Amino acid sequence: MLEGSILYQLKTAHQPGQVGKRSLNFGVYYKNTLVALCHALEDCILTASSKPLVIAAFQRGKWYLQEADRYAALAEKSEHVVIMAAPDTGFAEHPTSQRANVALVNLEPSDPVAQEWHLMILAPTYSAMVLCQELSAEDYGKSGLPQHDLERKFYGFWTFETNLVQETVELAIAHIHRYNPSLAQALTAQMQAISAQTHERDDLGAVVSRVVTYLQAGQADLNQIGQSDRLPLHQDILDSNLLSNEVQAFLRMAQLTDQADAINPHAAAEVAALAEAMGQLLDLPSWQLNRLKLAGLLHRLAPLQRTETVLSPVEFRYSEDASTAPSCPLVPGAQVVRTMPRMRAIATIITHQTEHWDGSGQPAGLAGDDIPLESRILGLATEFQQRVASLQAETRNQEEPLTTAECMAKALAECQQEQSKRWDPKLVDTLSLLVCGLQQGLSLSVNLPKISAGLWLIDSHCGDNLFGEVVEEFEVRG
Amino acid sequence: MNLSTTIAAKLVPGANLEDEDLSGQNLQGVNLAGAKLTGANLNRAALSGASLEGANLIGTQLEGADLRASLMGANLMQADLTEADLRGANLRGVNLMRSRLSKATFAGAFLSGANLMGVNLQGVDLRGADLRGANLSNANLHGANLQQADLQGALLNEANLEEADLQGANLAGANLAGANLLCAELENANFNGANFAGACVVGTVLDKG
Known part of the structure; x- marks a missing residue:
């Protein structure tokens, strides 16, 4: 795990023995899964009953550019959208990047956060987060680097837990501070305003249904990609990663009920x-x-x-x-x-x-x-x-x-x-x-x-x- | 289901039941020690309490079978054990190479000294199993549940333990050289004297950044 990365900082804060912090456990996510998962969590912003603060880390500007049109619609429904990425051509020029409530943070290529894939969504009625880091070439081990972009491998976790999302947003804002202190200040104010509001959460069932539906669509797409692509695709591995995340979505929803119950949390x-x-x-x-x-x-x-x-x-x-x-x-x-x-x-x-x-x-x-x-x-x-x-x-x-x-x-x-x-x-x-x-x-x-x-x-x-x-x-x- | 008398007469230790169709039969408590069951069909058979010690089960079909039985020293090479129930089964020293084990249940099974080289145990329930000294080299244990399993001295070199749940497992003296432990859950596991040379421990408690 890269020292100084946001995942690393969060993991360190949750080492066993830290009072009041549950230790985190990590899973493996293929890019193929992350795309479907993030699309589902992002699209829930469009129907949420309150506007979120969104912080996304894209590694490279070119990955953001693939999503930039979608992000225009998301920005419409958000308080603020922050994009962290190592800049590529056209990164800053895209119309979405020009919007008043969209801010770009140009990561140094040597910044460990440039190896991470994050999506943090924090609203008074909706919170969700995907927090991942890509494997290094060495970590891939004997199997070597994947040929297919969709098979790039990440590890980390995702969650609906509001307190964990907020804690991570704070870490992200501290990181942004190094690049843009005034943006960090503005984000802190927004985060505090959001967490000061006490609203009942939007129906999580609808969010989980959307996640499962998108992941199942991803399973259906695999066959097509496998047939039409020249590169070999390990369909079975990608398929079981999607399936595993469908089950995770239900387990994570159930986990929230337990956590909200002070008398019977287990x-x-x-x-x-x-x-x-x-x-x-x-x-x-x-x-x-x-x-x-x-x-x-x-x-x-x-x-x-x-x-x-x-x-x-x-x-x-x-x-x-x-x-x-x-x-x-x-x-x-x-x-x-x-x-x-x-x-x-x-x-x-x-x-x-x-x-x-x-x-x-x-x-x-x-x-x-x-x-x-x-x-x-x-x-x-x-x-x-x-x-x-x-x-x-x-x-x-x-x-x-x-x-x-x-x-x-x-x-x-x-x-x-x-x-x-x-x-x-x-x-x-x-x-x-x-x-x-x-x-x-x-x-x-x-x-x-x-x-x-x-x-x-x-x-x-x-x-x-x-x-x-x-x-x-x-x-x-x- | 009633067994036909002809078959019932054959159910004795050392019997030759090669290619026999015994699928779905109630064979609870039978003694088939040393029997030859090569190529036999025992899919969904009830064999709890049976003895199949030292039996030849090469290529036997045992899909969904209830095998809460004693199979000590049996040869299960290439057997199909998909969704078989092996809870608490005595599988000491068995040979399971090239067997099909998807969704089989091994909770509390005794597998010490078993040969599981290169087998696919992805997502299998091995909670509390005794795997002391078992050979799991190159085995695929991706996402397997190994909570409280005893893996003392087991050979896990080059094994795939990605996302495996090893909470409370005993890995003392195990050989994990070149194993993939990416995001494996190792809380309360004992790995005294285990060999992690060349193993990937990213995303685990052993990952110090």
């Missing part, structure tokens, strides 16, 4: 571990455990979890035509997952996690074994994990806070009270068995999997249709 990892352990006790096959794990990591995307007590079933139920198949309301978070057909089973599982065994639940009022098994397991694991977390939080400041074992016993007893009503009786027994094991020292590995390598979670069963053809119709309509 819900995704813990529910996934609990659900998987229950599945193991039930001796489910490994493909089903995989699905359960991924659904556990994404279970908070379906917002019914939080709103069910507010909405009465009557006003929530959706039925467009009583004479046809039963229908169920849209669950927005699950609909986002449906953007990716390979995740269809996951979408179904999280959609129906709030059904009740006796048929009184939502969104479709399914009962008994009609509720997909994974949804039943996930619903129970989620409820149990939430109860344990809130019991721990409630009693934390008491004179004698409850131990984890006591919290688990209490949460389990509450679940047992609703056995055969809300919960599948067999599964409550399974949970009891698991809790018994946990109280006797069984430990679950609740490491959050590496987000940038989400591919291991997907297999051919994640795209299954859990209801067969008849209900499929209702799924589509629903």
